[in-house]
Amino acid sequence: MKTIKTNKNEYQLICGIEIHAELKTDSKMFCGCKNDPFGAKEPNIYTCPVCLGMPGGLPTANKKAIEWTIKVGLALKCKINLFSKFDRKNYFYPDLPKAYQISQYDIPFCFDGVLETSYGPVKITRIHLEEDTGKLLHKVINGKKVSLIDFNRSGVPLIEIVTEPEIYSPEQAKEYGKKIRQILRYLEVADCDMDQGGMRLEANISLAKIDQENLPNYKVEVKNINSFKFAEQAISFEMIRQAKILDNDEIPVQETRGWDSNKSMTFSQRSKEDAEDYRYFPDPDLPPIRFSRENVDFIEQSLPELPANIASRWFEEYKVEERYSAQLITDIQSANLIEESFNLLINDSLTPNQLASAIVNKKIDISRENKASNIITTFKSLFQLDDVSQDEILKKINIVLSQNSDAVKKFQTGETKVLGFFIGQTARLIGKKVDANLLSTLIIQELNK
Amino acid sequence: MNNNSKKNISSQKISTAQIIHIANLAAIPITKVEEEELRLAFEQTLNTIAELQSVDISNIEPTHQVTGFENILREDKVNQENMFSQKEALKNAKETHAGYFVVPRVLTHE
Numbered sequence: 001m002k003t004i005k006t007n008k009n010e011y012q013l014i015c016g017i018e019i020h021a022e023l024k025t026d027s028k029m030f031c032g033c034k035n036d037p038f039g040a041k042e043p044n045i046y047t048c049p050v051c052l053g054m055p056g057g058l059p060t061a062n063k064k065a066i067e068w069t070i071k072v073g074l075a076l077k078c079k080i081n082l083f084s085k086f087d088r089k090n091y092f093y094p095d096l097p098k099a100y101q102i103s104q105y106d107i108p109f110c111f112d113g114v115l116e117t118s119y120g121p122v123k124i125t126r127i128h129l130e131e132d133t134g135k136l137l138h139k140v141i142n143g144k145k146v147s148l149i150d151f152n153r154s155g156v157p158l159i160e161i162v163t164e165p166e167i168y169s170p171e172q173a174k175e176y177g178k179k180i181r182q183i184l185r186y187l188e189v190a191d192c193d194m195d196q197g198g199m200r201l202e203a204n205i206s207l208a209k210i211d212q213e214n215l216p217n218y219k220v221e222v223k224n225i226n227s228f229k230f231a232e233q234a235i236s237f238e239m240i241r242q243a244k245i246l247d248n249d250e251i252p253v254q255e256t257r258g259w260d261s262n263k264s265m266t267f268s269q270r271s272k273e274d275a276e277d278y279r280y281f282p283d284p285d286l287p288p289i290r291f292s293r294e295n296v297d298f299i300e301q302s303l304p305e306l307p308a309n310i311a312s313r314w315f316e317e318y319k320v321e322e323r324y325s326a327q328l329i330t331d332i333q334s335a336n337l338i339e340e341s342f343n344l345l346i347n348d349s350l351t352p353n354q355l356a357s358a359i360v361n362k363k364i365d366i367s368r369e370n371k372a373s374n375i376i377t378t379f380k381s382l383f384q385l386d387d388v389s390q391d392e393i394l395k396k397i398n399i400v401l402s403q404n405s406d407a408v409k410k411f412q413t414g415e416t417k418v419l420g421f422f423i424g425q426t427a428r429l430i431g432k433k434v435d436a437n438l439l440s441t442l443i444i445q446e447l448n449k
Numbered sequence: 450m451n452n453n454s455k456k457n458i459s460s461q462k463i464s465t466a467q468i469i470h471i472a473n474l475a476a477i478p479i480t481k482v483e484e485e486e487l488r489l490a491f492e493q494t495l496n497t498i499a500e501l502q503s504v505d506i507s508n509i510e511p512t513h514q515v516t517g518f519e520n521i522l523r524e525d526k527v528n529q530e531n532m533f534s535q536k537e538a539l540k541n542a543k544e545t546h547a548g549y550f551v552v553p554r555v556l557t558h559e
């Protein structure tokens with residue numbers, strides 16, 4: 001829980017998040033065109049009558065994309081609708097050639113899930129499957145302001161994961177987003193490249209007075225956030241902005257805002273007075289989908305052990321701290337490789353947690369080409385100390401101290417953090433691996449002379 | 450998400466504002482004369498459809514689809530033959546530039 005206090009009131013953040021992620025199937029969602037919008041060398045080379053919205057194009061749903069959506073749902077502890085369907089979401093925009101997006105309205109594939117964060121659980125309302133739109137580029141050509149359209153992305157399978165408004169701090173929002181990305185990558189269903197737009201975040205943000213029981217009667221939607229850090233910043237910014245408005249007994253305008261990462265502020269994009277009117281209806285081109293319980297069980301059995309489980313098991317079995325495992329568990333192969341390496345340290349004086357720290361901080365290669373035994377060799381070499389005499393060390397320390405009299409003065413006036421600088425300089429001058437603790441003791445001893 | 454499908458349509462009065470709204474959503478410009486023509490046409494159509502409301506459907510499942518098909522899916526395979534070349538894709542475009550379709554600027558914020 002994070003509250004914001006003004007002179008007048010104390011407010012609690014109420015936030016829900018929508019995440020869109022492109023699935024990395026080989027082909028698009030409703031046609032056999034290649035699904036590789038970021039790898040395409042040219043615009044408009046992966047299109048057909050279906051994804052260009054030509055009359056008579058008949059969509060057929062990609063089985064794997066549906067199975068993957070259910071896989072994601074199961075990983076997020078969702079219930080699965082055994083009967084589901086696709087609907088048309090009608091709106092008019094140049095990146096949408098059919099003037100409707102095939103999406104899911106009232107019967108999404110997955111609903112009622114949950115994702116644990118260190119700030120508390122986040123309830124997942126629903127996960128549905130839809131198609132991505134084309135990509136627009138805004139340019140000036142021959143003095144005319146135009147938009148260029150590339151339909152390579154049109155029809156790429158896109159999942160939308162929606163939470164309940166139960167995210168209570170910007171930090172929790174960030175952790176939630178990171179965990180979703182970790183799971184999608186771990187399941188090998190999405191690359192989640194945020195720079196390219198392969199994963200996009202939207203936050204619905206409002207504030208409630210600390211003693212208020214009902215949900216706020218407004219929400220502000222911040223769209224197109226392309227990093228977790230920006231999500232955190234945008235939410236913090238909105239909390240301050242909205243608190244000021246509420247303090248004046250006004251209600252923030254219900255609108256869509258964008259995040260300007262250069263100015264570190266949100267800006268109004270369009271107001272929602274004109275309530276969205278998508279006129280959803282079932283897509284007559286796409287027959288409904290019915291699963292048996294067995295189909296779903298089969299997908300469930302194919303789920304690997306999930307990152308959160310691995311992290312808690314690593315903690316129990318190997319005493320590996322969560323701050324490392326969060327960074328180490330990125331894909332199945334490397335997680336297996338790392339665990340194999342942990343096992344090689346049983347009965348060793350060095351611990352798996354030290355290895356985990358070294359992999360994170362010293363960038364030991366954990367790509368699938370590497371072997372556990374190599375990892376251990378590299379790791380141990382980090383701890384092997386060279387044979388350097390104390391005399392030589394003292395000699396080098398004194399050189400460093402004499403060359404940095406300013407820093408020495410700083411140390412003597414109580415700025416002890418320059419010690420790290422002396423250690424680094426001396427180690428470099430020695431050019432061999434020496435015990436940092438010993439170095440530190442000797443340097444302090446010399447400085448206090 | 451909003452749900453407009455539950456709007457009561459039993460009165461079957463269509464206003465000019467609704468016609469303008471629908472035309473806006475479809476991005477189709479209409480004249481004053483067309484506004485009135487369409488308003489009457491919508492009213493007439495809805496009144497005809499409204500006769501269905503006299504039927505008791507409380508025990509009938511909604512029909513999403515009339516073919517009776519289910520699970521018509523495709524395997525995740527790229528179909529090279531069905532794909533257009535860039536030239537073919539752009540063939541019917543009014544305006545193109547460097548392999549892109551070109552349309553007037555649509556962005557609301559810059």
Ligand SMILES: [Zn+2]
Nearest residue numbers: 031033048051
């Ligand atoms: Zn296509």
